[in-house]
Amino acid sequence: ITGDPGPIPVPRCEPTPLDGVDVLTAPAAGVLVYRKQLGDAVAAGEVVAEWVDLLGNPPGMARMPICSATHGRLFARMTERLARPGQKICKVAGAESLSHRQAGKLLED
Numbered sequence: 001i002t003g004d005p006g007p008i009p010v011p012r013c014e015p016t017p018l019d020g021v022d023v024l025t026a027p028a029a030g031v032l033v034y035r036k037q038l039g040d041a042v043a044a045g046e047v048v049a050e051w052v053d054l055l056g057n058p059p060g061m062a063r064m065p066i067c068s069a070t071h072g073r074l075f076a077r078m079t080e081r082l083a084r085p086g087q088k089i090c091k092v093a094g095a096e097s098l099s100h101r102q103a104g105k106l107l108e109d
Contacts, residue, residue, distance in 0.1 A: 013073070019101040020094040022070045023108070026083035027051055033063075034090075038077060042068045042092050049077075049089060070094030 026032065031052040036042055047065040056062025068074075072094035083089055091107065 014095070016072065016093045016095050017097055018106050019097045019103065020070065020072070021101070021107055022068050022072070022092045022094060022098060023088050024048060024066050024068065024090050024092070026085060026087045026089050027064055027066070028053070028085045030054060030083060032066075032078075032081050032083050032089055034077060036074050038074055040074050042070075042072055042074050044068060044071050044094075048074060048092065051083070068092045069100070070096065070098060 028051065031054060033050045033052060034048070035050065036046075036048045042048060045067050048068050049066045051064045051066055053062035053064075066089070070092055072092045075091055075093050077090035078088070088108075
């Protein structure tokens with residue numbers, strides 16, 4: 001490889017620790033309705049998505065909020081809207097280490 005690569009680009013954000021990533025999961029089988037878009041800032045306790053129970057009474061009216069445990073930025077989410085129980089649905093990168101994260105698991109618990 002030859003040539004001048006040019007200057008190092010300016011970072012778009014501050015780096016965050018891998019154990020500061022909150023991995024949100026679906027509580028049960030159902031449909032996901034995202035309330036945050038990729039790149040959005042998220043506060044701890046803020047609703048990122050809602051899980052909708054298709055078997056509720058009336059159908060589709062039983063909903064459960066899925067909230068972030070950290071302040072950070074939503075950087076990943078699954079594209080499918082149908083979720084299985086315990087399925088990883090999205091990730092929020094926070095600046096502080098989270099006590100519930102497993103050491104050495106990088107971005108997957």
